[in-house]
Amino acid sequence: MNIAAADWQALWLTLKLAGLTTLLLFIIGVPLAWKLSQWQSRWRHGIEVLITLPLVLPPTVLGFYLLLLFSPNYAPGQWLSQLFDGPLVFSFTGLVFASVIYSLPFMVQPLLAAFNANGQRLTQAAAALGIPPWVVLLKVLLPASRAAIVSACALTFAHTLGEFGVVLMIGGAIPGETQVVSIALYQHVEAMEYGAAHRLALMLMGITTVLLLAARWLGHRLAPRGSSSERAKPVMGVLG
Amino acid sequence: MEITLPLFGTASTISDSTGLSVVGLVTPLNAAAPWQLELPASGIFGLTGPSGSGKSTLLAVLAGQRHCRGNITFANTVWQRGRRALATHKRTLSLGFQDSRLFAGQSVAGNLALARRYSRRPLPEEECGRLLKAFGIEPLLHQPVELLSGGEAQRVAVLRQLFNNAPLQLFDEPLSAVDRARVLRRLLPTLRDFWSRYPALVIWTSHDFDEIQLLAQRCFWMDSANLSAPLPLPEVAQRLDSHGVGDSCRSRIEARVESLNDGLLTLDLGGISIFADRVAGHYRKGDTAAFLLEAGDISLSVEKPGLSSILNCLQVTLVAKQNLTDGRIRLRLAAADQVFYADISRLSCERLELREGTTYFAQFKAGSLAGL
Known part of the structure; x- marks a missing residue:
């Protein structure tokens, strides 16, 4: 395959964005899902809906609000551009910021499902052996939810790879900064360069297929054979 | 949710007892008959009664895993006063469940190691080895817990709790799925032997009167959320017979x-x-x-x-x-x-x-x- 340097750049940028987003979301998502699974308040439903919103809203809606949030005309935007040393619109940092919000449900939902299924029983058992809460999370809940974690990370990564609408709204198509594969592909089609569009589309298809297959394989390996209830079956079902 | 206040967990003047003192403990289950307990710092006590009478609720409340009102003091430490309760992991106790609740995604050895690591009174290595042997767990050590049978899981769960060696040990039907011959021949003698060398206050809940007869000298009777004082065993046997619960011909x-x-x-x-x-x-x-x-x-x-x-x-x-x-x-x-x-x-x-x-x-x- 004959791929132009600009397309390689777009691919590298996309993988970097998806990887960074997955890493950040793992760090944010684990404690968030854990706290949510333990929280027994009416407000919990409100928060859960808020986290699910990016799943159902058109990406343009999300992009529009993010554009407003990043705007240097208002206080939040000014504060953010101070914090990140430059405006977030049309920047890679802005894309990471947006992707974290855009892919949040794909990380939190599988983790929440796993913590809800195992969480209370195992947390009670661990606390009743004198194990403090943070150790319970790291040494009991995370190992018990390994299959769900693999699935959550794979979904987050794959979902971020395919991001289009939000990027278009807040990132534009600056090569090496915000031009991800989906945008480059769109531009090839616009310019009627179908050969290049095919190559990028196939590559994205290939990467995501391999990724999801690998996640399934790993998920099955992590769930011991012959077990019944403890397995994270419903979560892996999302991938099927 | 538990509310933890800094004043909790420190020595208090409410009770001077070094054992367990429970005064006026009220849950939605026993609003009319508050639970009272006064137990020494060590000894084995049975707890039995018809199903659904509130035995598990009592244990959960002692462990701080359910809402209640009243006072609980153990070893001169306030665990609960009024509605304010000390978090479970700060209470010097262990609670074992009938459904084992082994930590998934880990081996049997991993489960035991974690319980031992957070023990307040870690057992010497050779004692752990002795227990492993007596419970027949040695060949299972490297198995993932998901592959254990119900009886094996219960044996591991009890062993995990012994490795934790807490000053107050609560058990809720811990051996119900283990075959009786093994319980009578190996496990109960081992437990009695263990607690004679490592004293603790133990509350052993069971429907199997043989377990209680072999472990305890006295037993609580719980019926419709009414908790008796500790009773001598023959009296408990009579009550069990009259409720058709136990069929103890031993x-x-x-x-x-x-x-x-x-x-x-x-x-x-x-x-x-x-x-x-x-x-x-x-x-x-x-x-x-x-x-x-x-x-x-x-x-x-x-x-x-x-x-x-x-x-x-x-x-x-x-x-x-x-x-x-x-x-x-x-x-x-x-x-x-x-x-x-x-x-x-x-x-x-x-x-x-x-x-x-x-x-x-x-x-x-x-x-x-x-x-x-």
């Missing part, structure tokens, strides 16, 4: 240890030697040992029998006869200030012309003494 007998050679234990029961084989526990001369004798394992003779492979022969007095619903007769026998039961057929009873107040000879094999 009698508890105590005797003094004479010697232990090659797994054959010689006991002194009112001046007569009796023998038990395949003994699992550790005994020294002079110890008091309790064992269970199954009513169906005892045979009765009118005259003193001659030499026999049946090692044990006791002179007994027939106290009472009772017809069982299955056509057999249950005999209440007395020997050396102790009472036990023997079930025989109606035909035997007629042939031997058994009469109350008369002396007979009871025989039973060395293998029929359970729980030693």
Whole structure:
């Protein structure tokens, strides 16, 4: 395959964005899902809906609000551009910021499902052996939810790879900064360069297929054979 | 959710007891009859009663895993005062569940190591090895817990709790899925032996009266969320019978240890030697040992029998006869200030012309003494 340097750049940028987003979301998502699974308040439903919103809203809606949030005309935007040393619109940092919000449900939902299924029983058992809460999370809940974690990370990564609408709204198509594969592909089609569009589309298809297959394989390996209830079956079902 | 206040967990003036003190504990279950408990710092207590009577709720409340009001103090530390409660992991206790709740995604060894690491009184290495052997867990150590059977999982869960060695140990039907022969032959003697060397305050909940008879001297009775004071075991047996809960045809007998050679234990029961084989526990001369004798394992003779492979022969007095619903007769026998039961057929009873107040000879094999 004959791929132009600009397309390689777009691919590298996309993988970097998806990887960074997955890493950040793992760090944010684990404690968030854990706290949510333990929280027994009416407000919990409100928060859960808020986290699910990016799943159902058109990406343009999300992009529009993010554009407003990043705007240097208002206080939040000014504060953010101070914090990140430059405006977030049309920047890679802005894309990471947006992707974290855009892919949040794909990380939190599988983790929440796993913590809800195992969480209370195992947390009670661990606390009743004198194990403090943070150790319970790291040494009991995370190992018990390994299959769900693999699935959550794979979904987050794959979902971020395919991001289009939000990027278009807040990132534009600056090569090496915000031009991800989906945008480059769109531009090839616009310019009627179908050969290049095919190559990028196939590559994205290939990467995501391999990724999801690998996640399934790993998920099955992590769930011991012959077990019944403890397995994270419903979560892996999302991938099927 | 628990609210933890800094003033909690520190020494308090409310109670000076070094044991467990529970005053006016109220849950939605027992609004009319608050629970009271006053227990020493060590000892084994049974807890039994009909299903759904609130036994598990009591344990959950002591562990701080359910809402309640009232005061709980253990070892001079306030665990609960009014509605304010100390978080579970800050209480010096352990609670074992009937459904085992092993930590998924880890091996048996991983589960045990975690419980030992957060123990407030870690056991010495050799003690852990001894327990592993007695519980038959050694071959399972490297298995993922998901592959264990129900009985194996329960054994691991109890062992995990022993490795934790908390000052207050609460058990909720912990051996219900383990086969009875193993429980009586290996596990109960091991537990009794363990707690004699590593004293703790233990509350053992079970529907199986044999477990309670072998472990505890006294037992709480819980019925419709009413908690009794600690009762002597015969009274608990009567209550269980009247509720049709337990069908215990095993009698508890105590005797003094004479010697232990090659797994054959010689006991002194009112001046007569009796023998038990395949003994699992550790005994020294002079110890008091309790064992269970199954009513169906005892045979009765009118005259003193001659030499026999049946090692044990006791002179007994027939106290009472009772017809069982299955056509057999249950005999209440007395020997050396102790009472036990023997079930025989109606035909035997007629042939031997058994009469109350008369002396007979009871025989039973060395293998029929359970729980030693």
